[in-house]
Amino acid sequence: MIKFIKVCLRGGQMPPILYYIKPSPPCRAILLLGRILELEFDLKQVNIMEKEHMKPEFLNMNPQHCLPTINDSGLVLWESRAILAYLVAAYGKDDSLYPADIRTRALIDQRLQFDLGTLYQRTTDFFWPTIFMGAPLDETKKAKLAEALYWLDTILKGRTFLATDNFTIADLSLTVTVSQIEVLGFQMGPYPRVRAWLQKCKDYLEPYGYDEINQTGADILAEMYFSKLQKTGN
Ligand SMILES: N[C@@H](CCC(=O)N[C@@H](CS)C(=O)NCC(=O)O)C(=O)O
Known part of the structure; x- marks a missing residue:
């Protein structure tokens, strides 16, 4: 919990919201990175079977209606690999997971x-x-x-x-x-x-x-x- 606050306070921001579903491979990559970075997400499960991802609220945010999607203080991103790179840059203690070299x-x-x-x-x-x-x-x-x-x-x-x-x-x-x-x-x-x-x-x-x-x-x-x-x- 202390570590979580440390990571979140670094940017003076709220934790990134992660819209996800558990079995989804790209969502699993983001969840694992969160653990590596000691970054706690505000987790929001989206029920694809109930077509929650096709509702106007979700489509207004991500017209491509795919998961994972993150909203980090107004920065909305989808495509898991772009999210991985962003999270390491924004929340990594160093760049070892995505070196600047x-x-x-x-x-x-x-x-x-x-x-x-x-x-x-x-x-x-x-x-x-x-x-x-x-x-x-x-x-x-x-x-x-x-x-x-x-x-x-x-x-x-x-x-x-x-x-x-x-x-x-x-x-x-x-x-x-x-x-x-x-x-x-x-x-x-x-x-x-x-x-x-x-x-x-x-x-x-x-x-x-x-x-x-x-x-x-x-x-x-x-x-x-x-x-x-x-x-x-x-
Ligand atoms: N290339 C995307 C793939 C995302 C993707 O296909 N997500 C699936 C779940 S695994 C999804 O959201 N399907 C519902 C939809 O696209 O409407 C990524 O890596 O994030």
Whole structure:
């Protein structure tokens, strides 16, 4: 509690409001970063099933109606990776999670964009139609996801973490994506460097509520997936 007040008083501001849902992978990344930064959010769960995110109050704030969204004293942001970078800049004790060094930052940004546009995109392309609509699995999308994991495995050659010697927000964002892929039962055998890196990231995140925040959320989506899978006969 004392730490929380310290972080919040630094800018003389109220804690950032975080609109979220528990199982959402990008929301889990923000929640984990909050723990790392010892930043307490004003948490507002948004019930997507009840279409709360489509109500005018929410759309006035974020016309794209996606979660996570934050409101930090009037600064409204969505896109989880942009939120991660902002929160480290605004509330980090130092820049180690997103170093100012331009070459390191360039690598982190590349990894984050690889996650947004390729790995996480291909993950949702492959798994989400089954999880949310009970559609059968698509072999072409599976091959695309396998290809992206192969690229990640190659990026990790000779590296402990994705961009520098330390854990950064690139590792955080991709840990959430890759751990979800793993929990959904995707064959991880062909990617030994990804498996070793993922374990290092889990170890790093363990004291910050990895199980409570990330594993629990990933398991909820996995439960939905495996129950739908039975019905599709895959
Ligand atoms: N690229 C976005 C993805 C956000 C996203 O797709 N969020 C989902 C929940 S996981 C959502 O809000 N879906 C409801 C909607 O977009 O209407 C991010 O990383 O924040």
